Amino acid sequence: MKKVTFTKRPAKGGAVQVHGTVVSLHNGLLLVSTGIPSLDSVLGGGVPLGSVFLLEEDVHTRFSTLLTKYFLAEGVTSGHGLYVASANANPDVLLNALPKPTSMSSTRSSQQKNDNDMKIAFMYKDLPKNQSSLSGVSRYGHYYDISCNMDKSEVEKCDLKSLHLTDEISYGEGKNDMFRYTLKHLKQCINNSRYEMKQKNSGDQQLNVLRVVLPHFASPLWCGDKPDNIHNIVRFLHCLRAVARNSMIACLVTIPTHLYHENEVAMIRQLVDTSIELEAFVGEKNPVFKQYHGLLKIHKLPRLNSLVNFVPDSFDLAFELKRTKFIIEYMHLPPDISETASRQGMDETNDKLHPRSACGGVSLNKKLDF
Amino acid sequence: MFEELNNIAGWSLKNLPTNKMILISDWNTDASFLLHHFLAFYLKANSKVVLAHAAQSFIHYNLACSRLGVNLERSRNNGDLIALNLLDASLQQYVEGSCENLSLDSEECLNFLFGDNSLKHLFKVLKRCVENTKDALIILDDVTLFLGLGVSQKDLNYFVHYMDVLCKSNNCTFVTLFHQNFAPNISEPSPYLCCQLYASYEIEVKGLESGYSKDVHGVLTLKTKETEGIKTYQPHKVMHYRLTDRSLQLLAPGTSSAVL
Numbered sequence: 001m002k003k004v005t006f007t008k009r010p011a012k013g014g015a016v017q018v019h020g021t022v023v024s025l026h027n028g029l030l031l032v033s034t035g036i037p038s039l040d041s042v043l044g045g046g047v048p049l050g051s052v053f054l055l056e057e058d059v060h061t062r063f064s065t066l067l068t069k070y071f072l073a074e075g076v077t078s079g080h081g082l083y084v085a086s087a088n089a090n091p092d093v094l095l096n097a098l099p100k101p102t103s104m105s106s107t108r109s110s111q112q113k114n115d116n117d118m119k120i121a122f123m124y125k126d127l128p129k130n131q132s133s134l135s136g137v138s139r140y141g142h143y144y145d146i147s148c149n150m151d152k153s154e155v156e157k158c159d160l161k162s163l164h165l166t167d168e169i170s171y172g173e174g175k176n177d178m179f180r181y182t183l184k185h186l187k188q189c190i191n192n193s194r195y196e197m198k199q200k201n202s203g204d205q206q207l208n209v210l211r212v213v214l215p216h217f218a219s220p221l222w223c224g225d226k227p228d229n230i231h232n233i234v235r236f237l238h239c240l241r242a243v244a245r246n247s248m249i250a251c252l253v254t255i256p257t258h259l260y261h262e263n264e265v266a267m268i269r270q271l272v273d274t275s276i277e278l279e280a281f282v283g284e285k286n287p288v289f290k291q292y293h294g295l296l297k298i299h300k301l302p303r304l305n306s307l308v309n310f311v312p313d314s315f316d317l318a319f320e321l322k323r324t325k326f327i328i329e330y331m332h333l334p335p336d337i338s339e340t341a342s343r344q345g346m347d348e349t350n351d352k353l354h355p356r357s358a359c360g361g362v363s364l365n366k367k368l369d370f
Numbered sequence: 371m372f373e374e375l376n377n378i379a380g381w382s383l384k385n386l387p388t389n390k391m392i393l394i395s396d397w398n399t400d401a402s403f404l405l406h407h408f409l410a411f412y413l414k415a416n417s418k419v420v421l422a423h424a425a426q427s428f429i430h431y432n433l434a435c436s437r438l439g440v441n442l443e444r445s446r447n448n449g450d451l452i453a454l455n456l457l458d459a460s461l462q463q464y465v466e467g468s469c470e471n472l473s474l475d476s477e478e479c480l481n482f483l484f485g486d487n488s489l490k491h492l493f494k495v496l497k498r499c500v501e502n503t504k505d506a507l508i509i510l511d512d513v514t515l516f517l518g519l520g521v522s523q524k525d526l527n528y529f530v531h532y533m534d535v536l537c538k539s540n541n542c543t544f545v546t547l548f549h550q551n552f553a554p555n556i557s558e559p560s561p562y563l564c565c566q567l568y569a570s571y572e573i574e575v576k577g578l579e580s581g582y583s584k585d586v587h588g589v590l591t592l593k594t595k596e597t598e599g600i601k602t603y604q605p606h607k608v609m610h611y612r613l614t615d616r617s618l619q620l621l622a623p624g625t626s627s628a629v630l
Contacts, residue, residue: 180464180465183464183465184465187465228520230518231518231519231520234515234518234519234520235460235464235519235520238424238457238460238461238515238518238519239460239461239464239465241457242427242457242458242460242461243461245426245427245429245457246427246458263551263552266398266549266551266552267514267518267551267552270425270514270515270518270549270551271515271518303400304426304430305429305430305433305434306433306434306437306615307403307406307434307437307438307613307614307615307616308613308614308615311584315582
């Protein structure tokens with residue numbers, strides 16, 4: 001039987017071993033990392049292979065570009081193939097600015113130190129050291145330093161394919177030209193390669209994952225001003241899902257959904273498997289969110305091959321960008337403070353929310369006067 | 371198959387709904403788990419099932435239904451199940467401009483929608499699948515996808531009408547899924563209302579008004595339209611539901627174990 005979306009096969013019959021992937025604990029799907037360990041844990045381990053991941057861009061696209069770079073950088077570190085199709089900027093610009101992994105050199109040195117003999121617990125000698133971060137095993141999910149760029153040599157080791165959709169390419173006639181051209185190009189790259197799931201394993205080609213990235217997809221450059229744009233987009237995403245289900249690819253599509261009408265966005269979300277939205281804080285921040293850079297909203301979680309899906313503990317998520325980490329945390333809003341006297345650390349918040357009274361003390365909302 | 375849902379609706383293996391159209395609609399959520407219920411239900415009753423899936427691959431249904439106790443692969447090999455892979459057909463037509471037959475055992479091409487953007491050909495194929503059989507089930511996943519792909523509302527309404535006539539003439543049942551997020555073009559008749567008009571049963575699934583909860587996943591409303599008999603008042607059955615890996619638990623509103 002030709003399996004199109006991966007599930008865990010029993011250990012006896014030749015399990016599919018692909019580097020950079022992990023079998024999900026919840027439903028046995030093969031997952032790949034997004035490049036951000038905390039996002040992986042929110043999604044239940046990572047992005048399932050054979051699915052389409054939609055990232056709804058923030059208005060200034062700063063963080064969505066960053067997430068795209070993390071995704072590609074993770075592909076390089078895991079040795080996956082990369083495919084980028086872009087209409088706005090040359091994909092090489094994106095590929096030349098990937099962040100450098102931080103933990104790689106440190107894990108290598110720590111493994112060398114671990115050579116001392118363990119006399120009693122010798123069975124644990126070969127297992128990786130326990131990491132207290134959200135990621136877990138060091139081979140899956142890495143941290144990246146955005147201030148340094150990845151070495152070009154590392155990037156070139158990967159199987160890179162890119163497509164820059166400029167005006168020079170003749171797309172042919174008909175309505176959905178640019179979309180159709182891109183899909184045909186992608187399909188050609190996948191056919192008869194190591195990314196295709198074949199019924200008989202040819203033996204010589206080791207199966208690998210292809211990360212397909214479509215940055216700023218469905219931006220005005222893609223669509224032009226045709227009235228039935230949404231149908232072209234929907235058609236493309238539908239066919240992309242068909243391609244994804246039959247190959248070993250993980251797609252990341254970023255769409256500026258703030259440009260579209262709510263119902264069109266709902267339509268788009270139906271055709272992808274996972275959808276998250278980034279809302280960056282711009283301008284004056286609410287002091288409650290002082291350490292975060294934005295909110296992460298989950299619109300859809302993948303439900304493949306089962307009736308139920310993984311759900312994170314809470315949907316109130318906020319993200320923060322540090323130089324070496326992109327952190328996503330469950331946001332805990334402070335409790336509603338009314339009569340209780342000033343608490344440690346909450347004074348600042350109170351000051352900004354309620355103006356100081358004339359006598360210099362912090363004004364408390366005392367409604368009851370005993 | 372979800373026993374509790376069958377009990378509430380009055381269905382059983384001996385009392386299959388036939389000759390009817392069943393509409394599953396949802397609002398901002400995904401009610402496709404009910405499709406798996408109908409697949410398992412009818413296969414266990416040894417009826418013939420035609421699954422026209424445009425939203426997910428066959429493997430998805432196979433693995434999800436295996437938790438419910440049916441093996442779709444085996445049913446397909448036996449001939450009890452005909453799976454029309456509209457997903458792959460759509461891809462092939464998009465890329466190559468025409469498509470060869472992917473899953474049906476006949477020479478006819480599944481070149482349905484995108485030639486003339488209407489669903490006539492799809493209807494013909496479905497009709498051919500159920501002729502000469504009694505008590506068949508046709509599952510179409512899902513109807514709103516066609517609206518997104520460019521089929522006009524008018525054509526969709528015609529399609530639903532044709533399917534209704536097919537059900538009544540061939541004694542089969544038609545189950546489809548409709549996502550209510552789609553806002554209709556006001557100048558044409560709304561496809562949701564049209565589906566509601568023809569459907570004898572409607573199962574509407576929504577999230578809870580108070581927000582997400584781990585114990586109660588949402589509200590399920592069963593609307594029955596009895597066309598025979600003199601009963602004029604048909605109350606809607608509103609239940610809270612909780613979906614687990616293998617079953618659907620239905621609770622009267624407010625009686626979840628988390629609350630009591």
